Amino acid sequence: MLYVPIMKFKQGEKDALYQLPTELKEKVVPLFEITPDVIQKEKSLGISQIWEYPYFFDISPEYYNELSDEEYLGLLAKCQGHLVPVIKLTDSLEKVDAIIGKAQNGVAIRIYLEEILDDNFQNLFSDLTHKLNINETDLIIDAQFVEPVQINIKSTLMKETLNRINKIPEFRTVIVASNSFPQTLSNYEKHTLVSIPRSESKFFEKVKKSFEEKGIKIVYSDYGVNHWTYFEYVPGMQVTFNIRYTYNDDFIIYRGDSNKRGGFSFAKVQEACHTLVNSSCFLGQNYSWADQEIYEKAIGAVAKPGNATTWRALGTNHHIVFILNHLSNQS
Structure with missing residues (x-):
């Protein structure tokens, strides 16, 4: 695993993956965030039609809490192939048990930087990890949006992860995600090429040094050419x-x-x-x-x-x- 692109499971993203040569597909483990429109339209997610390699399965953050445990597990049942379901810190322990029961390739825990800094984080994380085989669990630490001026601040905050999660070296892999693509392009000049600073790689390199000092290798992740939030298309909207x-x-x-x-x-x-x-x-x-x-x-x-x-x-x-x-x- 060299790269974990976080992708909405839309046709454009699916086409992008499908067109990759085999030698590159083998280096990628995408994290599919299923969005409300896909959930409403798709009887079968059809992941195996475009991707025959390992992948992470998650729900778009804006919709995650609206989905009942039964609905989530129903979606999970529609997935084929080498699936690694994603567990959140806010999941009930009953839901975690159900996910573990369906997971044949291990699971992943996805935590957000703001959660790690919460006073109650260590108790919640401890309760969650007690149910898991850490050696078969991937840890995804998501900083979400990181502006160029925030790289130093957020990479410093990320170091706190090392103090708050004692068992980090025991996880199967540790993945660090970030995003800097703007939410809208409406403020940029038209009909010309415009450069927008990309923070993800610089942020990752800073964080990587802190983790490597502790003997921990991390995997790069980002949101590609999208903002991390879900953009809902409304019929009649001008594209x-x-x-x-x-x-x-x-x-x-x-x-x-x-x-x-x-x-x-x-x-x-x-x-x-x-x-x-x-x-x-x-x-x-x-x-x-x-x-x-x-x-x-x-x-x-x-x-x-x-x-x-x-x-x-x-x-x-x-x-x-x-x-x-x-x-x-x-x-």
Whole structure:
């Protein structure tokens, strides 16, 4: 396990994973956050149709507490393949028992940074871990949103984890997640490439040093080219074309027009792709499936602009390949 991308289980994200070459799929263990719309529409989650490798299963944070234990366990029963269910600190011990009973590949505990700093954390965590085989449990520590100016503060707070969880070295893996992609792109200039600082890798490197001093190896995790919160699409909402492209320590953004203003017309999409392909940020048509698609649209070899789902797939696919290459070079 080299990388844990936290992904909403939408078609764009599924396409991004499906298009990865096998040698990269084997290095990725995605954490699927199932969202309310997927729960309402999907009779079967169909995970095995796009992913034949290990994965974590969770529910989008905004919806988690609204889901009854029975509903959650019903969703869990729909999952196929090498499933690792995620347990939360707020789960009832009865629910934990039921999850453990269904888990054939171990479980994961996902805790948020703000929970670790709570006065009652150690008691709750102790009660939870007493029910688990720690050696078959993954620990996911999620800092959620980390702005560039917060990297030092939040990495310092993350060190407190080492003081509050005595048995960290005993976990099967320790995964550290963060996110810095903005919640909205509406404040950024249109029809040009804009660089947004990407904090995740810098935050991870700072945290990594603290853990390594204690002999603990951690695994990198992020939310890709999405904000950590769930964005609910409302019928009739105007979708705006945008490109999300990861490069070095930045997200490169191209914000186009809304669908109503022809933002997804081929002429406008081709112009956007041409701008990216001819910039110093573009990593080449052979870098990933997404880069090949962008290049072909830029030169007019493929006259299909795609829709919002297409462009989420392309942004996500490129991001995963970029992060895997970055992590491989660091190891």
